[in-house]
Amino acid sequence: MSFLSAIFAALMLFGQTQDTLFKIRENGRYGFIDAAGTVIIEPQYLEAGEFHNGFTRARLNDRWAPLDSLGRLLLKRSYRTVGICSNHLIRVQLVQLWGFIDQRGNEVISPKFDEASDFHEDLAAVKFQQKYGFIRPDGQFTIPPQFDDAGNFNDGLAPVCVDQHWGYINKSGEWVIEPQWDSARHFHKKVAVITQNGCWGLIDRSGQVLQSPQFSFVENHSYGEFFDGMALAYKNNKYGFVNDEGVLAVEPIFDMAGDYGEGLALVEINGAYGFINKEGKIAIMPKYEDAGVFSDGLAQARNNGLWGYIHTDGQWAITPKYTTASPFRAGLALVTMKGKWQYIDRFGGVIWTENDIT
Secondary structure (H helix, E strand, C coil): CCHHHHHHHHHHHHHCCCCCCEEEEECCEEEEECCCCCEEEEEEECEECCCECCEEEEEECCEEEEEECCCCECCCCCECEEEEEECCEEEEEECCEEEEECCCCCEEEEEEECEECCCECCEEEEEECCEEEEECCCCCEEEEEEECEECCCECCEEEEEECCEEEEECCCCCEEEEEEECEECCCECCEEEEEECCEEEEEECCCCEEEEEEECCCCCCCCCCCECCEEEEEECCEEEEEECCCCEEEEEEECEEEEEECCEEEEEECCEEEEECCCCCEEEEEEECEECCCECCEEEEEECCEEEEECCCCCEEEEEEECEECCCECCEEEEEECCEEEEECCCCCEEEECCCCC
16 A cells, blocks of 8 residues: 555544444445454455445445445336445436435435435535535535535535635525635634645635645545644645644645544654644654554554564554555454455454455
8 A cells, every 4th residue: 555545544434424334345346344253244245335324335336326235226227326425315416417315214314416416414515407516315405506616514514616616605605605716615713725826735724825825736535624633734844733723733845745543743853753732743763664643552664575564663563564554443454464354453353354356
């Protein structure tokens, strides 16, 4: 697993709410186990997502269907695309148009939208007749279509675009922050990411600029995504961090950096990887070929081309022997050895292993 893969794994781990079922693979088919390694859903699907609020999606030929945590498919229809379960509703695409089904597979909002987002704070952004508005779970517009683009509500505000400029509205559809930015993202607690002239910065809920747009975008890296209260900030070819108060907490001085987890973040210094704390001080000396993100008290680290796991003091908890390694989640981590999937516990014990490929 590359350094970037470790970052993407961190996005999955910290950026989404997941249920404690774990995807497994047998002979190219996918199913799920629980934390004890018991197979709950037999491997039978061409592809499957991760569980959210008791539901995931499974691919059947070229179509997708919602799947619950008991292994029941909601097969009243199959869909081109299936979203996550949010507000007890699941976003689905039938041919070209989007609608919503409930947790029994009943179509509660008929497919009629050109685009649709998942529900956030009881509202979903949808595109209807070339404009974006917001609907309630009953499918009725609470904010009529009038915007050129729209994001999700978070903490009572949503980013929207008119005439190529982004600002923020409240749930009554009233402007709270006038449109002025090239793009804007939803609020995270007190701050939101805005962009201007190819750089990003941070504003507060009143629209005051906390960090002027000065941080660059990096291909294949997230920007302005907060993990453990910190977000990567890239400037002048170096990495630092801003916190969710809008303060530049760690000056951009590192050659490479990863996301924070459990108070520590991966950094590269002179070609080796170690970890810093939230003050930017070295907590684990750079001595690894690559490393990942801390979760459940452990982080992936690589030496001599193989992956293991370290404690927060930098000592090996599980010695390197894996081809790839993912962050721990709910006590288990997905690793591979000789191309085979395995789930291990925090002591390195094998909870489940893929059978030999036939």
